[in-house]
Amino acid sequence: MIAGVAFQTRARTIDHLGRGQIADAPTAVSELWKNAYDAYARNVALHVFDGTPEVAAIVDDGVGMSYDDLVRRWLVIGTESKIEEFDATPPDTLGLPRRQRQGEKGIGRLSVAFLAPCTVLVSRKRGCNFVAVAVDWRLFENPFIGLDDIRLPVQEFETPQAMLKGLPSLLETLRANLGASNDVEDEERQRRLTEGWERFSDYERRQGASATTADMIKASWVEMPLSERHLQEWPVFLDQAKHGTAMFMLELNHELGVWVRPDESGEEVTEVKDRLRQTLTGFIDPYSSDRPEFAYEVFVHRGDSDDKIVGADDVFGLDGLHDLEHYVEGAFDDRGTFTGRVVAFGQDLGVKTYVPKRPPPQRGRDRLGGFRFAIGTYEVDERRSTHGETQHAYIDAQTEKFGGVALYRDGLRVMPYGRPDADFLGMEERRSKNAGREFWAHRRSFGRIAVTRVGNPALRDKAGREGLVDNRAFREMRILVIEFLKDAARKYFGSDSAIRNEVLPGIMERKALQKEAADQAKTRRRKGLRQFLKEQTSPLDEALRKASSLVALAGDTLEKRDRLQATVLAARARDIRSITETLRPPTPPARLADLEDQWRSYRDRYQDLLDKLQELAKLTAEVESTLGEEAPSEVLARRLAEQSAAINKQLTAFSAGIDERFAKLRTVWKDHQESDQGELGRRAAHVLEANVTTANLLNFLNLVDANETEISENLSGKYRSFLSTLDQLIEGIDLEGAYAITEDDRSELEEQLRDIRAVAQIGITVEIIGHEFETLEAEVRRNLQKLPASAKSTEAYEGALRAHLALADRLRFLSPLKIGGYRAREVITGAQVADYITEFFSSVFTSQRIEFIVTENFRKISFRDIPSRIFPVFINLINNAVYWTSLATERKIELDFQDGLAIIADSGPGVDPEDVSRLFELFFSRRRSGRGVGLYLSRVNLGVAGHKIRYAMADDPKILDGANFIVDFKGVSSDG
Known part of the structure; x- marks a missing residue:
């Protein structure tokens, strides 16, 4: 006789499918976030709370569940709803585009068992009551009880407060799973449970357990551990959303608990925290131009403080990739052919094509399919890089947080790819053999592989949900990308590439030439300036005295109409003009030190001399035209001949000097040649x-x-x-000019080096303040969001929110002094900048009687960046303009856009020519009580994104008579 016998399922099957399949806490969190994504959530967050017990919560604003959904889906393992053709009900997308489901086995929810032994899940579907269930996952560790004997308490609640008060009522049903209850309706089940737990407890005692699992379960559920503090982080509880799910985890495992345990420290704890940050940062593909609307955050709550650990905007994304000097961006097709844009050393090489030696399988179960690929990096040696010093330092800092090539499927990250220890493309191994030729470095690269479930069905998750199965499709993808990287390194980027050998010497030469030349000229230049001032100050004073005398003589000659005196005047005027060139001051070094006052005095007096000579020239011309006996044409011809003779004399002197020096130079190099031979x-x-x-x-x-x-x-x-x-x-x-510029840069660096200790201390202070600010800012923002709708409709709330956002923007202006994260860029228009300034300074403009002008050309411009980076730059520039304009009679500040450049101008006194080169130095200021920080921060802020700022030079457009600042925005458009 043949009997039909079914599998018997023990309770610990759940334990094997859940906790036993998860690699670590970050992977478990990512699985639960993916469930929120499948539920069409726009926002998901992990909150970790201190206290007894420690609690973590994953909250979202997705579709949520009704009572029936919870019972028929969440409590059903391997539900068919993951297979779309069995799900007859169209999903409620909450107004979002259809999403490709991430879950495929129907067991992702069991990941929560890895994070904590106890779970309370609450949910609400639109138009339905709240529903809650309590689970102790340790119930499923007992091998002596059947799965059908475990009953979980599920209950509905009409309001948030009813739910808060009613949650403790779940405990009786939960504790009944330990047996020995008064359940008279199912005495047989109670007998099986009692017997099963007695057997398991006896086994644990024989194994030396200090406390049995049953004892621990009882201790955990003496009372409901959740409080209003925990529930308030769920938007649905605060009536800020009408649907969503919150999963509360009690008695956290070590990996989550270390975040709120003050006595936990050491390298292992640091590694655990870094791993969570690395895994959950960049959860959504930041290199996609079409990112789904899905924000994620991680908060840690210790006492009264709330620390934001991970945020959706804290990524290195597509804008950052396009800022790199080296990057590749494109796609592989079904045949493995790559087509995409290649940029090397900042030069766009256009769209390139790579054809593999052997295409991957295009049919059958092993078919790889097409996928998108992007990778970028930079020269580690700043001297070889096309990036400026500030931008290079910023990118270098980003590698610590965002370096690595990640893998995304349908826009969501697949773990562990992209972590420091997950170099699945073998970059570092190849570099160990030949770093120059192989070029690519895992931790110094930014990028991603983007696949889809539909287009790449053979790329399947491992059972532990960390990584893809190492099947043929995965190996083909890995080999394909590796061979492409090797080919790109040899053609465009590495030491074997022609473009590197062609471009790199020029980059290094440009950066090193002026510095090397300045080293040789520095001593001579300083000594020469000191000697010049010493020797020429007296002749300048004498020349100025003579010029003043001649101006007076010319006036007297005109008044008396004395022809003889006019002849004497003409001769003496020629003599004084001939000595003017010898008094012309050389270009000064950037750091004048003790010579500054003497230099400024000489420069101003020389300008006085030029002004006097200009006045004298006008008067002598008037004397000649009035008193001269010659015909006007003869006077003009004679004057032209005299001036030509003066120039020829000057050129003859220069030529003689050049010949003399070349003769000496020939002698010197002849001696070199004879010695070298x-x-x-x-x-x-x-x-x-x-x-x-x-x-x-x-x-x-x-x-x-x-x-x-x-x-x-x-x-x-x-x-x-x-x-x-x-x-x-x-x-x-002009080599002397090159020497001058380089020496100025060198002096500037030396000066900054002397200040670096103080700046470092400031940086540490700002880092601390910035950390506290981020914490407090997040707390203010979150608590403002928790206010009821009636409060949000008041003017007081609007004013508080506006002030908070303004304060946040201003404080984030300090971000260059701390290691700030990458934030998503957006389109900023000139009109937005103008309106922001108008609102910010409206009362100041009125009280100071300043006319603020914004041209239509400026209003029409647009560019991409972070508002909190750009707006403070304009605030600082306008603030300076207000100060200097208030010292003038005519008070105007104007914004304009000409020749591709933004101009910020004022009608104040302008900047002293000697101060222009130092305007953007840290601590340099001519303002009374000025700190010299604003313009420095403006330059650094803009430089991070590749924008440039300068004081208007000779060839730049100027729109007002005072200070004119030029901002050259990268990628600016003026189309409106």
């Missing part, structure tokens, strides 16, 4: 006196060749540098 002989002379035999001849020949190679390389560097210098002179390049 004998260098090999001096080095290798001893070999001719040695006992040379057939056996040692090869060694001696190698010695001579080695010396020749070394000397040849030295001479090449020495003489080519000289020839290059002469070529630059022939091309008209």
Whole structure:
């Protein structure tokens, strides 16, 4: 006789399917977040609370569940609703586009058992009551009871407060699963449970357990551990949303508990915390231009403080990728052919195509399918990088938080790819063999592989939900990407690439040339300036005195109409003009130190001399035209001849000086040549006196060749540098100007180096303040959101919210002094900037009687960036303009856009020419009580995103007579 016998399911099956399948806490959280995504949530958050017991909550505003949903779906393992053709009811998408389901086995909800042994789930569906269930996952560890014998308490509540008061009523049903209850309706079940727990407890005692599982379950549920503090983090409880789910976990495991345990510390705790940040950061694909509307956060609540650990905007995304000097962005098709844009050393090389040596399978169960791919990086050595110093430092800091190539499926991250220890593309292994040729580094790269469940069905999750099954499709994808990276490194980026060998020397030369030249000229330049001021101050004073005298003489001559005096005036005027050039001051170094007052005095007096000579020229011309006996045409021709003769005399003197110096230079380099010609002989002379035999001849020949190679390389560097210098002179390049600029940069760096200790302390302070600010700002924002709708409709609430946002923007202006996260960029228009300034300074403009003008050209501009980065820059510039404009009679501040540049101008006194080079230095200010921080922060803020700011130079547009600042926005558009 054949009997039909069914599988018998023990309770611990749930334990195996849930806790036993999860790798770590971050993976468990990500599984539960994916459930929220499948429920069409717009927001999901993990909250970790201190207290006894410690509690964590995952809350969302998704579709939520009714009583029937909870019983027929959430409490059904492997539900068919994950297979879409069995789900006859169209999903409620809450107004969102249809989402590709992330869950496929119907067991993801069991991940919660890994995080804590106790769970209370509450949910609400639109138009339905609240529903709650309590679970103790330790019930499913007992191998002596059947799954059907465990009953979980489920109850409905009409209001949030009714739910808060009614949750303790769930405990009796939950405790009844331990047996020995008064359930007279099912005495047989109670007998089985009592017997099963007695057997399991006896087994645990024999194993030396200090407390049995049954005892721990009883201790956990003496009373309901949840309070209003925990429920208030769920928007539905606060009536801010009409639907959603909250899952509360009690008695947290170590990986979550360390966040709220003050006595937990050490390397292991740091590693646990870093792992959670690394895993949950970038949960949504930040490199996609079409990101789903799904925000996520992690908060830690200790006492009265709330710390934000992870946020959806704290990512390195598509904008950041496009800011990198090296990146590749495109897609692989079914045949493995890659088509995409390649940018190397900041140069757009256009759309390139890569065809693999062997295409992946295109049919059958192992078909890989097409997928998108993006990766970017930068030169680790700033001297070789096309990025400026500020931008390079910013990108370098981002690698600590966001470096690595992640993998996303349908826009959500697949763990563990992208973590520091998950170099599944083998970049570091290849670099260990040849770092230059292989180029790509895992922790210095940013990027992602983007696959889809429909397009890549063979890429399946492992049972533990961390990583993809190592099947043929996965291996084909990995090999395909690796071979592409190797090919790209050799063609465009690595040491074997032609473009690197072509471009890199120019980059390094541009960055090193001025610095090297300045080192050689620095001493001579400072000494020369001091000597010049010492020797020329008295002649300048004498020339100024003579010029003043001649101006007076010219006036007297016109008044008396004295022709003889006019002749004397003309001769003396020619004499004083001829000595003016020798008094012209050289370009000063950036740091004048003790010479500053003397230099400024000399510069101002020289300008006075030029003004006097200009006045004298006008008067002498008037004298000649009035008193001269010659015809007007003859006067003009004579004046032209005199001026030409003066210029020719000046050129003759310069030419003689050049010839003299070239003669000295020829002598110097002839001496170099004669000395260098004998260098090999001096080095290798001893070999001719040695006992040379057939056996040692090869060694001696190698010695001579080695010396020749070394000397040849030295001479090449020495003489080519000289020839290059002469070529630059022939091309008209101003080497003295190059020396001056480089020395200014060098002096500026030395000055900053002396201040760096103080700045470092400021940075530490700002880091601490910034951390506290982020905590307090999040707490204020969250508590404002919790206010009832009646309060939110008041003007007081609107004012408080506006003030809070304004304060947050201003304090975030300090972000360059701390390691700030990447935030999503958005389109900013000139009109938005203008309106923001108008509102911010409205009372100031009125009280100071300042006319604020914004042109239509400025209003029409647009560019992409973070508002909290851009608006404070304008606030600082306008604030400075208000100060200086208030010192003027005419008071105007104007914003304009000309020649692709934004101009911020005022009608104040302007900036002293000697101060222009130092305007953006830290701590430099000419304002009374000014701190010299605002313009520095403005430059650093803008530089991080590739924008540039400067004071208007000679070729820049100027719209007012005072200060004119130029902002060159990257990617600016003026189309309106």
